Amino acid sequence: MTRDTRSPIFRQIFAAVAVNILSISNGLSASWTSVVENAIEKPNNPIRSEPVTKEEFTWVSAALYLGGFVGIFIWNNVADKFGRKINGYALALTQIFGWLGVIFSSSIIQLTIARFVTGLGGAGIITCSQLYINETANAKIKGPLCALLIIAMQIGYLFVTILGSILPYNIFNFACLSVPVVFVLLYFLLPESPLYFLMYQKPAEAEKALLWFYYGNKYAVEEKMEALTQSINENVKPPPLRDLIANEQITKTSFTAIILLAGHQLCGYAFISSYTVNIFQMSNTSISPNSSAIVVYVIQFITACVMAYAGKYAPKRLVMVISYFAAGLSLACLSLFFFLKDTNDVSNFSWVPTLSLIIFIMCYSSGIGPVSYMLLAEMFPARLLNNVICVGLTVSISLAFTTVKIFYFLQKTFSIHGTFLLYSLSNAVLTLFVLKFVKNSTWKPAEGH
Numbered sequence: 001m002t003r004d005t006r007s008p009i010f011r012q013i014f015a016a017v018a019v020n021i022l023s024i025s026n027g028l029s030a031s032w033t034s035v036v037e038n039a040i041e042k043p044n045n046p047i048r049s050e051p052v053t054k055e056e057f058t059w060v061s062a063a064l065y066l067g068g069f070v071g072i073f074i075w076n077n078v079a080d081k082f083g084r085k086i087n088g089y090a091l092a093l094t095q096i097f098g099w100l101g102v103i104f105s106s107s108i109i110q111l112t113i114a115r116f117v118t119g120l121g122g123a124g125i126i127t128c129s130q131l132y133i134n135e136t137a138n139a140k141i142k143g144p145l146c147a148l149l150i151i152a153m154q155i156g157y158l159f160v161t162i163l164g165s166i167l168p169y170n171i172f173n174f175a176c177l178s179v180p181v182v183f184v185l186l187y188f189l190l191p192e193s194p195l196y197f198l199m200y201q202k203p204a205e206a207e208k209a210l211l212w213f214y215y216g217n218k219y220a221v222e223e224k225m226e227a228l229t230q231s232i233n234e235n236v237k238p239p240p241l242r243d244l245i246a247n248e249q250i251t252k253t254s255f256t257a258i259i260l261l262a263g264h265q266l267c268g269y270a271f272i273s274s275y276t277v278n279i280f281q282m283s284n285t286s287i288s289p290n291s292s293a294i295v296v297y298v299i300q301f302i303t304a305c306v307m308a309y310a311g312k313y314a315p316k317r318l319v320m321v322i323s324y325f326a327a328g329l330s331l332a333c334l335s336l337f338f339f340l341k342d343t344n345d346v347s348n349f350s351w352v353p354t355l356s357l358i359i360f361i362m363c364y365s366s367g368i369g370p371v372s373y374m375l376l377a378e379m380f381p382a383r384l385l386n387n388v389i390c391v392g393l394t395v396s397i398s399l400a401f402t403t404v405k406i407f408y409f410l411q412k413t414f415s416i417h418g419t420f421l422l423y424s425l426s427n428a429v430l431t432l433f434v435l436k437f438v439k440n441s442t443w444k445p446a447e448g449h
Helices: 009-019 021-040 054-075 078-082 084-104 108-120 122-136 139-146 148-166 169-187 194-199 203-213 218-234 241-245 248-266 269-274 276-283 289-313 316-341 352-368 370-379 382-405 407-437
Strands: none
Touching: 009 021, 009 122, 009 139, 009 169, 009 203, 021 054, 021 084, 021 108, 021 122, 021 148, 021 169, 021 269, 021 276, 021 289, 054 078, 054 084, 054 108, 054 122, 054 382, 054 407, 078 084, 078 122, 078 194, 084 108, 084 122, 084 169, 108 122, 122 139, 122 148, 122 194, 122 203, 122 382, 139 148, 148 169, 148 289, 194 203, 194 218, 203 218, 248 269, 248 352, 248 370, 248 382, 248 407, 269 276, 269 352, 269 382, 276 289, 276 316, 276 352, 289 352, 289 370, 316 352, 316 370, 316 407, 352 370, 370 382, 382 407
């Protein structure tokens, strides 16, 4: 057979970008509360005539993660039963209806429900993009294309912070609504995943889909068909969750993996990303709170882009130790700043909160966030990886809901400096945990278990 030399890269890149438009919406939702809090806590705000209380606002913020928790159980099998395309459209609907709910809400209950609906698609959006790219992209570019998920979410964080600081409330929300609408328009142009067709014994449709992705290159299509067929044969029946505790060694590794994913929230990231602008307001920095938040998310975007493609070359255990230690140190400095601010003139140190949060965000986006997933891929064989990520995400999203919901309770109980000190200590414990339980040479449980 003559090998077709036409490059299939453009369509595969286009498909990867298209499916990750929804990941941008994920980022928008996560940081939305950070930029609208002041607008809706004033009298005669876009929601109602009375100011929204701190307690009410924590429900608006945390509802996103409550929806994400419920969504884990909804989206687990939708893609396999109804196809990647139907799954993608359903996820887009959660975002569209969620943003429409935000736009037209006239009470806190309506706004909270709208945020819950938006959150329903959260976990599903992550798996949707990764499944589609894995099942359509050439092995040589699959890694970089999968890393677009991280970059897309950072674009969402940055997009919402910039536009939220310059646009009126409703126009800003319509701009957020446009993102899932654009996804639907682009996703319509893509074929169904070839793996889905193969799962239901439709090889002709699978080949037709691959011919689109590979510009009719039959040699490349044959290679991809063989790889997809092999993956189906190797995963005829998903392993039960109890395989994660099959013996003492696997149980210990599963526990380590779940703590690594829980660390995403135990480090303090969820509440910081939800209340960034308000934290800067409390610090009375010399730079405006919105400008400080934009600086933080620009740094996060750059760091995440670098780490998405360079992370595989880094010593992962060392990166995690440094990240948790530096994150804890940055929050300790922030705690000290707020402690001194109550009794001293700290105007000469007004740069401390911005620098502290920049360091914290860099630690999360360069180590705590992405490297934990890289470690999981090395700790577990493919047949167990999905199960441990599912359990870990369930724990992580539950903690995200909790940390966002109790932020103002902690602030009232322990003061703002006590709250940051608490999370600084949490990062210190996580540093020790990585040193104790994450090994330099990664271990994989035997496939026979």
